[in-house]
Amino acid sequence: MEEILRKQIEKIVQLTDEEFRFVLSHFTVKSFKKHQYVLQSGNPAPNDHFVVKGLLKSFYLDEAGKTHILQFAMADWWISDPQAYHNELNATLNIDCLEDTDTYVISLDNREKLCAESRKMEYFFRKKTQAGYIALQKRIQSLMSQSAKERYDQFIHLYPQLSQRLPKALIASYLGISRETLSRMADH
Structure with missing residues (x-):
């Protein structure tokens, strides 16, 4: 798992083994089951998640109860409620697992400490x-x-x-179209 995070970081900055161990000390590992919520609207959003394995979606429900998908995240992607995370507010988004998922998690406090101690990581996050x-x-x-x-x-x-791993209904929601419209387009 560590190698996936290191490769993600080293797409932008190179780290020595010692620097990477320091970076890693600011993260924790979390595992989630399929259909488990990583974040629910109305709750604090203390973490940013780097996906090592699995698939997640972030979404919100409008007043009519309709789901609007903002983002999917698979291995090597990041996911959070940025507004809630960076401003230390309660979430307006929900994030749930579409598959069993493993993530590296960094709190805002740990991210701030890491960036203060490492110009490389400050540059990476920027x-x-x-x-x-x-x-x-x-x-x-x-x-x-x-x-x-x-x-x-x-x-x-x-x-x-993603198109192979996601049900058409979720892709349609992400695209802002009906399932029926998507089916017609996919069949042609």
Whole structure:
């Protein structure tokens, strides 16, 4: 498991073995079962999760009870409720496991300590945050300007492995379309 986290970090910064041991000391390992909530709306969101194994989704329920999926996260991805995590607020999102999942967890306090002690890790988290903002901007632009078919094709192109692991209903929710619309597009 440690190697997966180290490879994730070393995509951006190189660490010595000693530096990596120091980084690792700021994380804890957590395991979750399929359908288990990692975070529920209304509760504190003290952790950011780096996925080692498994598949999760973050979503919120609107007032009518409709599910809106914001993100999926599989191995080598990060997931949290960023607003709640960084501002130490209660979550507005839910995160649950679509498969049995193992994560490395870092609290905001440990992240702040790690960044204060390691310029490399401060740089790493800054670059990850920037990438997250860019991905979010692209997602919003896609939802605002692309047709349902274009969004579906883009999803399949960007995440071919997810399309095999997810039920069509979840993909449809993520794309902001009905299950029926997705089925029609997928069949053509």
